[in-house]
Amino acid sequence: MKQLIETMVKPLVDHPEEVRIETEESANRIVCSLSVHPEDIGKVIGKQGRTAKAIRSIVYSAAGNHEGGKTVVVNIVD
Numbered sequence: 001m002k003q004l005i006e007t008m009v010k011p012l013v014d015h016p017e018e019v020r021i022e023t024e025e026s027a028n029r030i031v032c033s034l035s036v037h038p039e040d041i042g043k044v045i046g047k048q049g050r051t052a053k054a055i056r057s058i059v060y061s062a063a064g065n066h067e068g069g070k071t072v073v074v075n076i077v078d
Contacts, residue, residue, distance in 0.1 A: 001032055001072060004062055008055055013040035030063070030070050035077040044076060052076055 002021045010016040015037035024031045036044055045052045056074045063072035 001030065001059060001063060004059060005032060005034060005055065005074065008058065009034065009036065009044060012043050012051070013037065014043075015040055025070075028070055030072045031075065032059070032072065033075045033077050038078075041076070041078065 002023055005021050006019060009019050013019060013036055018035075018037040018040075020035045022033045022035075024033075034044070043051070044055075046054075052074075059072055059074050063070065
């Protein structure tokens with residue numbers, strides 16, 4: 001999941017070297033926390049959250065096929 005999120009987010013931001021993704025895994029859930037440069041937060045969230053929603057939709061779809069039924073949560077950290 002980490003690689004998928006990086007592949008989607010890095011082209012969107014002005015500071016791709018500051019894209020960080022931390023993953024925490026439990027028995028039935030994977031939490032991915034995405035942090036970017038403060039100037040790039042608006043680009044990742046998008047107007048009315050559309051970009052963030054699209055990123056989450058793609059990750060949820062990919063996780064359904066690969067993560068063995070675990071729920072994947074993507075958080076965008078300030």
